[in-house]
Amino acid sequence: MGKYQADVEKLLEFVGGKENIAAVTHCATRMRFVLNDPSKANEKAIEELQSVKGMFTNAGQFQVIIGNDVSTFYNEFTAVSGIEGVSKEQTKNLAKQNQNAFQRAIAVLAEIFTPIIPAIIVGGLILGFRNVLGEINFDGATLASRSVFWNGVNDFLWLPGEAIFHFLPVGITWSITRKMGTTQILGIILGITLVSPQLLNAYSVGTTAAADIPFWDFGFFQMDKIGYQAQVIPAMLAGFLLAYLEIFFRKRIPEAISMIFVPLFALLPTILVAHAVLGPVGWWLGDLISKVVNAGLTSSFSWLFSFVFGMLYSPLVITGLHHMTNAIDMQLIATYDTTNLWPMIALSNIAQGSAVLAIIFLHRGNKKEEQVSVPSMISAYLGVTEPAMFGINLKYVYPFVAAMIGSGTAAMFNNIMGVRANAIGVGGLPGILAINGTEGGGWLSFAIAMAIAVVVPIFLTIFFEKQGIFNKEAQVATSGASTEASVPVEQSVAELTTNAEKNIRKELLFSPGNGNIIALDEVPDPVFSKKIMGEGFALQPTDGKIYAPVTGEVISIFETQHAIGILTPLGAEILIHMGLDTVELKGTPFTVKVQVGDQVTPETLLAEMDLAKVKAAGKKTDVVVVMTNSEKMDHFILTKQGDLKTKTPIGEFFIYQ
Structure with missing residues (x-):
């Protein structure tokens, strides 16, 4: 009988049986199900299973949090259920069956814009600073007009500002090819053809007479040479056409010559259709959407x-x-x-x-x-x-x-x-x-x-x-008093007596790298921020070297290299999870430096994480450290936060012995 067989059998029953499971996989801490009918899942019964730490539904997946031993649980589940597991990417694709068309469209939109948001934020800051330099009057004149230096700065900052916003189609077409798993350099080239200096700038189209708009003359037809600077929808339409054409020809052209003909047959037709059809249609559609929104915000209502x-x-x-x-x-x-x-x-x-x-x-x-x-x-x-x-x-x-x-x-x-x-x-x-x-x-x-x-x-x-309006949860803290002060005296005495009878010992936590130490609540992943996995903290690293946050023994290294488990001398099970949702990167950004069974200290380099690759994949680089066997923890204290060096003592947790 397996370690989790009883819970595995009950979980299979509570999710609606084998016939209700379209797919199942797992990551470092969670079982991830795609259910044919999510309403059949008995969530209350699942929560009561001893090995389950919590659950939630996200992006069409029913996720059950197990903890560090999820791989063992998963193996027993597939053995009992007879269901073959699939990859996480396949699970995500199958999960779309639980999303309507609108939800899928929004998910696609999010995946396209997420990787380019950092550039948009930087561009906004740059244009905001130029706003201060070139538009705010100080005693009747702007800083740029008063100072040669600030005028030069204002002029120079237009370089990155233009690159980010005017050439936005390049970022969009690249992001689409990245999302679709096609050739990203072709996406970049397509974007450049939409904003090439050879084209009439989109911002000049409205002030240019129709007779003066340049065009390509093919003899039997002509096509306007118009650029699509800062245009979103034309770039999206062109990017998806390129991706689907590449996927189409990839399946039909022999591999021996695919390197030559797939890019040729995908890119050139896309550029032609983009300028002949998709660009004008996308411009019209984008203009229509913006006018509708602007009308709503400028109407009498x-x-x-x-x-x-x-x-x-x-x-x-x-x-x-x-x-x-x-x-x-x-x-x-x-x-x-x-x-x-x-x-x-x-x-x-x-x-x-x-x-x-x-x-x-x-x-x-x-x-x-x-x-x-x-x-x-x-x-x-x-x-x-x-x-x-x-x-x-x-x-x-x-x-x-x-x-x-x-x-x-x-x-x-x-x-x-x-x-x-x-x-x-x-x-x-x-x-x-x-x-x-x-x-x-x-x-x-x-x-x-x-x-x-x-x-x-x-x-x-x-x-x-x-x-007491809209108050979901009774408040423990009162104005001007600490949480402890509001606890009844009898309860405090009882707790002190109980704790005195227990053998409670302390272990120290150290920063696992250079960077910003934050509380677990700030991590943008509900499994960690809601402490479903246990107490802990997170590091927002400034470099890729990840050290052991505790002294102990390496007891697990996840197959995709993104998570490592350590058992401390007092029996605390510590999970070091590198990046958020990085299981789907299949180990590419990670180089693990230890093996199962190694003894480690805060001086031990556990792994190196390529931050650039993680960010390029659209993932967060937060390194999350949690104690997963929380039933052994009495309490946890994070003594330091903020920008800290590696190996700095930052907290302590107290363990029942």
Whole structure:
């Protein structure tokens, strides 16, 4: 009888039996099912299984968290069920059967834009700084007009700004070929043919007479030489055509000559069709979408449109639907040179951070919660809201509702004033850098909207807590008192007596590398941030060298090299998980330096992770360290956070013996 046979048999029953399983695979910690009918899964019964630490559904997959020993559990499950496992990529493809067409389209859109978001953010910051240099008047003149140096800086910064936004089609076509698993250099070349200097710049088309537009003359037909700078939809249509043509010819051309003819037959027809059909159609469609959105935000009902969008943007982030706004924003900028959508997104970031600020005030003295709330508030104010939403606001619900109302109110005021942004990517408080200073009151109007996004969520969060409105979870901490102080004296004495009778010993944790140490709640993966796998912390590394966070013995190395298990002398099972969702990279970015059975210390180099490859694959590089056998843990303390050197003592955990 296997180690997990009883639980395996019950899990098979509780997921609806063998006939309900379309596919099953596993990663470092989770069983990943694609179920034919997800409603047949008995989640309550599954949660009660001893070996199950939790579950959730994501992207059409029903994921059951097992822990470090998931590979053993998986082997026993496939043996008992008789189901052959499939690769994680196959599982993702099969999981699409549980998504409707709209969900699949949004997922594709997210996968296209995720790898290029860092460039868009940098571009937004650059254009925001140029905004300050070239548009803000100081005593009647701009910095660029007053100073030769600042004029040179302003002129120089246009170089990367143009590369990111005007040549955006290159990034889009590359990202599509990457997502589709086709030849990425062909995607880059296709993108360049859409923005080549030989073409009439897209920004000049509107001011050029029809007779003056250059064209290719093929004798029996002519084709306009028009570029598609900053155009999103023409690039997406062309990118998908290239990818599908390459896949088509790959299957039909013999491998011996495929290197020559597959790129030729895929690229040249795509370039021709892109300029003859897809470009003009995509331009028209993108122009139509941007005009519809702009009309909604400038109509007599714009106050309602903006209030609803401002309220619902945060829930969109939870579902992943917010990715569609990137394409709409870029199209608005391409059509109108500015966007009235992005300022409202920046205000939503601020509102979420302000709700957390109110929680910090209400629960001041709760040191444990402040390890999550303070950094997540800062993160939200700088434009990244997931830690604030998942770590604090959704936990209590009422701050999330307060943030939604504050965001909607601020967005409504912002839109009534007609504020627009020159670029996207700069969210939160720095979002003011991207605001167009000459439209709708410019920076002053946006500053007032920012104040609304700060004040309203703070006021409503305090009001909701005091009145018990939308309060999901009873508060332990009270204003002005620590968590410990609010526990009844009798309970505290009982706990002290019980702990005194137990043999509790301490082990130390060390930074596994150079970089930023963060609380587990800030990790953008619910399995870790909700501590389903156990307590711990994460490192945002600045280099690829990963060291042991504890002293102990290597007990497991996952086959895809991205996760390592260590058993400490006191019996704690520590999982070191390199990157998020990196199992599908199949070990490519990782070089493990140890073997199962090796004794390690914080001086031991466990592995090297190629950060550039992980980022290029669209994955996060966070190194997560968790204690997976949490039933042995009494409590955990993270004593240091922030930018630290490798091998620095950063925490301790106490183990029952």
